[in-house]
Amino acid sequence: MDTLYGWMMYILSLLTVGGIYAIMGLGLNLQWGITGLFNIGVAGFFAVGGYASAIVTTKFSPNHLGGFDLPFIVGILFSMIFSGLMAAIIGKICLRLRGDYLAIATIGLAEILRLILKNEVWLTNGPRGIPGIPRPFEDLAQPWSEICYLLIILLILAIIFYGFEKAINSPWGRIMKAIRENEEAAASTGKNVENLRLETFVIGSIFMGLGGALLTHSMKYIGPTASDPLVTTFLLWVMLIVGGSGNNKGAIIGAFIIWTVWSASELLSGILSYEWINRLSYLRVFIIGFILQVILQNRPQGIIPEKN
Amino acid sequence: MNKQKPSQILKTTFFSFLLIALTSCTKKSDKEVSLGALIAMTGPIESMAPPILDSVRLAEKEVNDNGGILGGRKLKVTVGDSKCSAEGGADAAKKLVNINKVSGIVGALCSGASTAASSGVAIPAGVTMISPASTAPTFTTLKDNDLFYRVIPSDAYQGVYLGKLVIKQGITKVALTYVNNDYGVGLANSFKASFEKEGGKVVTESKHEDKKASYRSELATLAQGGAEALVVIAYSDSSGQTIVRQALETKRFERFIGTDGMASEKLIKRIGIQGLKKSFFSRPVATKTSFSDAFDKNYGAFSKHKRKSIFIKEAYDAAMILALAIQKGGSDDRASVKANIRKVANAPGVEVGPGDWAKAVKLIAEGKEINYQGAAGANEFDKNGDVAGVFGHFVVQMGDSFKQIK
Missing domain, CATH: 3.40.50.2300 (Response regulator)
Known part of the structure; x- marks a missing residue:
């Protein structure tokens, strides 16, 4: 019974983090899958969202700005506002670029953002990070606190999924796809392509920031190591490609599958002989890369391809 | 013949697996x-x-x-x-x-x-x-x-020790520079608090980034307050050593106070005993x-x-x-x-x-x-779950090594 309970708790945590990645995945799907914006600066928006919510919701501390001790809901609203603002500024500068150039610009700016957050000690407590971030329902007994937090995540995910489905199947969504397929053609119909591209960039990034905030509340801590590009940007991209870019369901399924593989493969470190444990992290990246290869070879559209 | 539906077979196998898994798990955790x-x-x-x-x-x-x-x-x-x-x-x-x-x-x-x-x-x-x-x-x-x-021991303990030590040496005005990371920031804060509580004054203060080629501009700012000595909280492999060398070259400071990150033989090798004659260091004492x-x-x-x-x-x-x-x-x-x-x-x-x-x-x-009684120390936890560190007062002596004074 005890063992079963342990596995249940672990599965809850897999669903929680998977759900958070799914929220970010929907954001990235809007940017890449629907509109074709190559954003590999996810970690930057993730960090902005995480820090914004941390500063707003923690108790007052002399070590960093705030905290303002406001409720969780205000925290996540601020995370969305700030990551959206950042995306608007960055988008204004970068979105004139296309394809690979946009990718290079976004990764550069995201790294700058991360360095600023690491070095502005008055704002973020620098390398020491911000501890003691409240998690909703944490006062409830286990497992209920985990279950309730998971329910919040799933509720947010469901709302966003519903909204995105509506949006993508609306004229707005069709114009975005048109921009992805052929920008000149879309522009020739009289649409302001620049503004539309900025719109999706901002909306997508808002949900990356929201993901950052939700994960921060789940870990109760954020620091410079919390927004490692390997586990935010890279993993999120694999999730989207494996799940099926262009399809919201695909983005969600991909997030849950890849996060489960990523997290559960670490369990091997309890089994492997310890000469092999050192190699495990490379093995984990290899497993993810291997899945990516298999999917790209056999199902280039992803597990759930885009609807036509 | 008793034909089973595929779903029934599936169910049976699933539950038998679950049962086996469960029994093996409980056995294991008992042992x-x-x-x-x-x-x-x-x-x-x-x-x-x-x-x-x-x-x-x-x-x-x-x-x-x-x-x-x-x-x-x-x-x-x-x-x-x-x-x-x-x-x-x-x-x-x-x-x-x-x-x-x-x-x-x-x-x-x-x-x-x-x-x-x-x-x-x-x-x-x-x-x-x-x-x-x-x-x-x-x-x-x-x-x-x-x-x-x-x-x-928490970095804070060494800061407290060093603050008291500096006062004991009759120094009341210091300039402070520290490396911008986990180690430097924490130690600098606790040193400053302890030093000022004991009646000392940090007249100038500058945080620096590691691994730069020159710290001359930082040193120029630090030297303006008329401090008696420069407290350097950094690593002797990188910024700490450069700061000491350049301070000596530009004659901004001649007395240095360092933490454990500075107190390595490498520093003496690079700077020379002459330049560190008046300096002293704190570091955790490896109690043998x-x-x-x-x-x-x-x-x-x-x-x-x-x-x-x-x-x-x-x-x-x-x-x-x-x-x-x-x-x-x-x-x-x-x-x-x-x-x-x-x-x-x-x-x-x-x-x-x-x-x-x-x-x-x-x-x-x-x-x-x-x-x-641990390999690393006595391991007496205080009410916060911390252990107190034992720190020593070190100076540089002939023969390129550190000598513990107390």
Whole structure:
């Protein structure tokens, strides 16, 4: 019974983090899958969202700005506002670029953002990070606190999924796809392509920031190591490609599958002989890369391809 | 003929698997006592990890070779890769806590991983953590429900010691520069608070980035306040050494005060004794005791790694204290571990040290109190779960080495 309970708790945590990645995945799907914006600066928006919510919701501390001790809901609203603002500024500068150039610009700016957050000690407590971030329902007994937090995540995910489905199947969504397929053609119909591209960039990034905030509340801590590009940007991209870019369901399924593989493969470190444990992290990246290869070879559209 | 539907076959196999899995699991957990080790096997400090893991394995082996734990059960340590990151620490801790059902955790190493693993996972689950390496002062005030300990002194203690030491040397006005990272910022804050409380004054202060070629502009600013000496909190391999050299070249300062990061032989080699004549340093004193000797001997026989590797003594002590707390409480129940940490680590009691597992078990069976004396120090936890460090006052002497004054 005890063992079963342990596995249940672990599965809850897999669903929680998977759900958070799914929220970010929907954001990235809007940017890449629907509109074709190559954003590999996810970690930057993730960090902005995480820090914004941390500063707003923690108790007052002399070590960093705030905290303002406001409720969780205000925290996540601020995370969305700030990551959206950042995306608007960055988008204004970068979105004139296309394809690979946009990718290079976004990764550069995201790294700058991360360095600023690491070095502005008055704002973020620098390398020491911000501890003691409240998690909703944490006062409830286990497992209920985990279950309730998971329910919040799933509720947010469901709302966003519903909204995105509506949006993508609306004229707005069709114009975005048109921009992805052929920008000149879309522009020739009289649409302001620049503004539309900025719109999706901002909306997508808002949900990356929201993901950052939700994960921060789940870990109760954020620091410079919390927004490692390997586990935010890279993993999120694999999730989207494996799940099926262009399809919201695909983005969600991909997030849950890849996060489960990523997290559960670490369990091997309890089994492997310890000469092999050192190699495990490379093995984990290899497993993810291997899945990516298999999917790209056999199902280039992803597990759930885009609807036509 | 009795034809079964495919779905029925599926159901039967599923449930029989579940049953087998369950029975095997319960059997296992009855025989074994499970501890976790959150070690950054990969990431920025991965080179430190293998010797530390060996240390934990040594503790595991000593327990199992000397009659086991809780009346002959095996101690099993499961490793989680905390990757020196918040995300890695939290994720690995979730698995140790939920799947491996650990009674306690050694780790994590990096402060970020420790914070996320403890406040996000271990503390809500009631699992005790003992970190061998997280020195950030924030853990002192962390709301940990008495579940987070560390066997390494907080950076704050050295700052306090150094502040008092500087006053004792008759210096009341200093300039302060420190490297912009975890280590520098924490130590500088605690030094400043202690120094100013004792009546000193930090007249100029400048934070610097590591690994720059020149610190001349910072030094020019620092020298403006008329300070008697420059306090340098940095590493002798990089910025610390450059700052001292350039301060001497430009004649901005001639007296330096350094912390443990500065007090390495490399500094003397590069700067020369002449330049450091008036300087002094603080650093944790490696107390050589019969206990640390015992550990050195056992570790040397067990591992191919150097006995001087960093944090190995602390990691061994952390694992031993957890194992002793389980034995003392007579149960691998998490609450029992929590309740017994201070009982086995703190005075009073019969002193036991590394390699004394069989003796400790006997003493506990006789109902006597024990007081674990670690390889790294006495491990007396205060009310915050911190240990006090022993620091010494060092100066440079002839023969390119440091001499402890007090």
